[in-house]
Amino acid sequence: MNIPAFGLGTFRLKDQIVKDSVSTALALGYRAVDTAQIYDNEGAVGEAIAESGIPREEIFITTKIWIENLSAGAVIESLKVSLSKLKTDYVDLTLIHWPSPNGAVSVAETMQALVEAKKQGLTHQIGISNFTVALMQEAIDAVGAAEIATNQIELSPFLQNQQVVDFARQHNIAITSYMTLAYGEALKDATIMQIAEQHGATPAQVVLAWALQLGYAVIPSSTKRANLESNLQAQTLKLSPQDMAQIAQLERNGRLVSPQGLAPEWDA
Known part of the structure; x- marks a missing residue:
């Protein structure tokens, strides 16, 4: 099963706020929700999904294994805890959230544990997040590229991450873009505002x-119904080759997410 191209992100949203966001999104037609163990919101996300009345098999749920749970003994047990919080027997996709700092747990150990989780039916697909080219190669060496559904990375007009994208494409690994709007900074960019005006669209x-x-999956988040609804309409907006070329020129290696002690050594 392919990863849905359009989903709802839940980073930084908790408790009733995340529950309302997920409930509203599902009512508007979203069918993919992205969460993570470290977001501390799997319980609220699970409640919103359970109360939506939408059949479980129609909703694509992604969660991510936190760094403390990357060892072979912890991956499956922590995933079972996540499933309990999410009120489901399985998730559709499980990612390594961040590579183990300083390689304390090898990529191979975690990837092989995720393959086992998949065999046990706890997750339908597995993948990685915040992986560089070198780390992607380690994951491929461990379990084969065909097992890796996606690499979820920070990617915006200001950080186009071309080396990682190109390497992933060579191995038929999908890219999921997070922070696509660059914390809202991309919405203030003159080029993007001009293109939006030409199309009668929002930035x-x-x-x-x-x-x-460009073929990436996106997972924008919002707490506002109007924005959730408006964002969905991006799926029908067709940009011209000239529009795409103009946005390509905005690259400036503008990375926003690089937590000290957690971030790997990024590709240039």
Whole structure:
């Protein structure tokens, strides 16, 4: 099963706020929700999904294993805890959230544990997040590229992450873009605002359409119904080759997420 191109992100949203966001998104037609163990919101996300009345098999749920749970003995047990919180027997996709700092746990150990979780039916697909080219190669060496559904990475008009994208594409590994709107900074960019005006669209729709047209999955988050609804319409916005070329020129290696002690040595 392919990863849905459009989903809802839940980073930084908790308790009733995340529950409302997920409930509203599902009511509007979203069918993919992205969470993580470290977000401390799997319980609220699970409640919103359970109360939505939408059949479980129609919703694509992604969660991510936190660094403390990357060892072979901890991956499956922690995933079972996540499933309990999410009120489901399985998730559709489980990612390594961040590579183990300083390689304390090898990529191979965690990937092999995720393959076992998949065999046990706890997750339908597995993948990685925040992996560099070198780390992707380690994951491929461990379990084969065909096992890796996606690499979820920070990717925006200001950080196009081309080396990672190119390497992933060579191995048929999908890219999921997070922070696509660059914490909202991309919405203030003059080029993007101009393209939006030409199309009668919002800047957010333009940025999301750009990522979608490049073949990436996107998981924007919002707590506002109007924005959740508006973002969905990016799927039908068609940007011209000239629009795409103009946005490509905005690259400036503008990385926003690089936590000290957690981030790997990024590709240039």
